[in-house]
């Protein structure tokens with residue numbers, strides 16, 4: 001089992017380049033089932049992407065990853081297509097369930113494993129199935145699989161999601177993109193990754209309009225489709241390195257390969273804490289800040305503060321003055337990093353859905369256990385600011401979503417190695 005060893009308290013200096021978004025690439029890969037030929041640029045070379053590509057191969061698509069250029073080429077030869085997404089692939093990467101919408105709308109049937117729970121919560125897919133049923137699919141659950149059928153194709157309708165879900169919005173978009181007539185999706189997730197998927201589906205010939213949380217999809221005749229698409233940057237990776245820079249930059253760090261216009265938040269949380277930043281056309285400059293301010297915040301769907309940055313923000317707040325509060329409102333079990341951070345000296349208490357973080361506290365290195373992707377990277381951040389050595393176990397979680405993490409940090413003079 002691989003581990004990361006970090007010698008903390010090293011100042012960071014240099015430049016960090018942000019990779020393509022994992023959470024944008026995954027639904028776009030699922031959408032590639034709808035195309036004849038796709039060339040995807042700026043894909044991150046991380047485990048979840050390789051698992052999704054393996055799933056596309058299993059289904060019968062031909063894929064080629066050009067690693068040096070971060071490109072995937074996909075061809076749908078239309079022969080020997082399987083509409084099955086097996087348990088062994090979906091259980092390791094929940095986004096596998098997104099092939100359901102594409103397979104069903106294109107081939108009229110799909111058998112997709114139910115993903116099951118994961119470390120951060122039970123994560124059901126009832127909203128995905130609710131949308132597909134509204135579009136006319138017949139759905140049964142049998143032996144841990146979703147059996148979906150639409151013999152005469154799907155039919156456009158109005159779907160009002162009872163609560164906001166990124167994955168359910170994506171699956172509904174995929175399915176509706178080839179449904180007959182007009183579909184109106186209400187109370188949708190509107191993350192930049194959803195917008196990227198819409199741009200991709202439009203290139204495939206769909207007419208899609210977005211206004212607030214309502215998305216309208218009109219059926220179009222789709223012929224031979226050969227498209228190229230460049231995936232947007234990873235805004236969660238950006239947030240993670242912004243936090244690292246605010247804590248440890250020798251002076252300032254430039255983070256590039258981003259588009260500041262894409263990521264428009266309701267509140268500028270990092271600025272409120274006292275982080276100084278300067279936006280440029282395709283980069284952002286972060287200055288180190290020694291006097292961070294406390295904050296009270298809840299995680300929310302976009303444009304609110306993302307749950308995927310909650311663990312990293314918590315590490316930052318261990319260094320802020322006063323008691324900060326973070327309420328986790330998206331997932332029911334996303335404070336798994338707290339006991340590990342406490343072992344490193346953080347003063348954090350959890351009451352119901354809220355973590356109370358008392359700062360500033362000196363962190364000291366310890367041997368800790370990573371539990372999910374974002375919890376793992378929060379331990380890396382904690383290790384970087386802690387005194388002495390931190391050993392992080394179970395780092396395969398990190399490899400699911402952070403491209404070249406050690407390389408990027410080492411380039412900025414961090415002392416981090418994998419054994």
Ligand code: EPU
Nearest residue numbers: 023095123124125126127128165166167168308330331373
């Ligand atoms: N939910 C339901 N029923 C459903 C679907 C969702 O109750 O049918 C609940 C979930 O259990 C959760 C909430 O709704 O409590 C929101 O879940 P959502 O469907 O929005 O999340 P997701 O699509 O499963 C994506 C990201 C996550 C990210 C969340 C929230 C991908 C591949 N995953 O998951 O990313 O945390 O949206 O923004 O896009 C990560 O990258 O580390 C990660 C977990």
